[in-house]
Amino acid sequence: MSTAITLPNSALQPDGAGTASFTSSSISSPANAVQTVAIDLADRSYPIVIGAGLMGAHAIYAALPQAATALIVTNTTVAPLYADALRTALAPKYAQVHLVVLPDGEEHKNWQTLNLIFDALLQHGCDRKSVLFALGGGVVGDMTGFAAASYMRGVPFVQVPTTLLAQVDSSVGGKTAINHPLGKNMIGAFYQPQLVVCDLATLDTLPARELSAGLAEVIKYGPIADMDFMGWLEEHMDALLARDRTALAHAVRRSCEIKAWVVGQDEREAGLRAILNFGHTFGHAIEAGMGYGAWLHGEGVGAGMVMAAELSRRLGLVDDAFAARLRALVQRAGLPLRGPVLDAADNAGRYLELMRVDKKAEAGEIRFVLIDGPGRACVRAAPDALVREVIAACCSG
């Protein structure tokens, strides 16, 4: 059964001409049920399926386009855990299922690693119909997606995200990319998968630090779009940290629904979609300034949300109580509350320098995603002096 979902907060109501729509369905409520969020992007539409143990169920892949070969792209951490299960599930569908195992970590999200995927595709004689499967976290997903977008100018791909962050973030939106030494995600494409399989059972093997990092992207959806969801997270944070599958299923589904609505309005990030980067402007500066991989992406977003909320507060957009409430939720998720000192001599200057090369910056002006009322985000510039005050107040070495 399929029902249309209406988002509760006014900031996310369709404005008449909106093109976005998605439908969600679920079989009652037990933890083992399969839930589906349908992402509606015209000829680039696809379903996200959510449930425990889905990866190994070959029926999940039945509707994918037929091809002679499939290539599973994964990393050294995930391969021993899940590559065999996925391979077995794909065997009835594809005559040949190949595997390429990448080194693990954000520091490998570069051209050299991407090229390992192209090497494998060509060595195995993969053609324009071959299907890529991204089995892993956000780094594997981003690189596999960009490889799929670029190989022979585009082949089909499927996301099988094995981290909470990838399930709630990269599974919707079609953003793929690699890093450049001078900036994160600078080289990439908008490219949609055919299918996303969020297998909640894979979260059992996720290190606690990565579970927390994933919760940063879940928490984000509250302040920018849905304060009811923020309230639900406050009630269920202990269950999420204990990996309760019913709670995880709801968090993943609601995050995907909100992101799908926003992306449906603005697939190519011309406007509204930028609100999904709440916490990311400061967060990207932290990641780049510390060297990719030192802080997890979600950790940067956690501290970055606290900094963006503080900037919103100092601009008079939200009150003390809202900023304190967000800070408390970030802390309960096990995330860092304070940014690192990136430069002992001029820390704020270093943050500003890194934020000016952010993709959202225009002609050197930093565009901050701020909260201008609980459940509502805006994108705007801020005076350097005020940003410096926020950085001084929110960082420690």
Place this chain on the structure above:
Amino acid sequence: MSTAITLPNSALQPDGAGTASFTSSSISSPANAVQTVAIDLADRSYPIVIGAGLMGAHAIYAALPQAATALIVTNTTVAPLYADALRTALAPKYAQVHLVVLPDGEEHKNWQTLNLIFDALLQHGCDRKSVLFALGGGVVGDMTGFAAASYMRGVPFVQVPTTLLAQVDSSVGGKTAINHPLGKNMIGAFYQPQLVVCDLATLDTLPARELSAGLAEVIKYGPIADMDFMGWLEEHMDALLARDRTALAHAVRRSCEIKAWVVGQDEREAGLRAILNFGHTFGHAIEAGMGYGAWLHGEGVGAGMVMAAELSRRLGLVDDAFAARLRALVQRAGLPLRGPVLDAADNAGRYLELMRVDKKAEAGEIRFVLIDGPGRACVRAAPDALVREVIAACCSG
């Protein structure tokens, strides 16, 4: 004044539901007139302007999107000839016009060279609105287009092709790519420019060998789509080789019109568009087998068209006279008629091996673009034994 063009040959008549359309306009017929071919691809539509001396006319760029910065991408051969003129013409439009000069040659169409463009974009603080200008031949155009498609997931770009091949081939269709050691154009994107400026004056400085290579792609449009155009080429080959601007303007315009019609039917190369690869399956094998850069692309296409016509003849699709007529035209254009021997021990085997990794191949089966009647192309497989005969008949060391 703008008039709709109807292609004369039945193979290119719209089939009712066709989405393609283009309009062409010209100011009478003198060589200095500006002609426009409008490429209609919905929100990715753009004009091709054709004429002598257009590059330096700043009015040509007036309708482009506004931005703070532009980056001219060119190579070591073209930069000293035209970079200053383009820079001067762009100065009224963009506050900053930067330049990056790549090494010249197909052998540099790889990731390392592409990365020089990304380095320049980031070093100059280029943002999502910055406009890239590809000033040069097909290699510069393909790499700049892929850089534009990928930088921050897509920035605007303009083609200023300075070779005949680039003016008639890469200016329409939105194919961008780099080579991989295991295959040509294996990594890329479909990405449309904002504008194409075909300045016929740039052909004055084109080496004779490259003029001939460009004529291969012009000749191609005859056998696959328009025998009237083939007849026109037979009459005007001497004028074209003498770089007569009226003749060149017609050849460039007619080639772009035919290609625009085909691409408008099939932007993502699902079917019909493959006919534009007439001569390319054998040609790509020649290029790859000799090492990129040893044969010019158009030279491979020249010998490749002769081989594809011979295969068509042996399959009974065309008669001896047609194959001889095409051979004569290829020869008059100054192009090689015979393919090289790639492997003394098993030359046909080497060709077949290289052709099996072509992007058009499916599950290892080579898809040949063949002529199945003058002015009409088809895509089909052929028995290996027959292909071997053709290679034996058409190659010499």
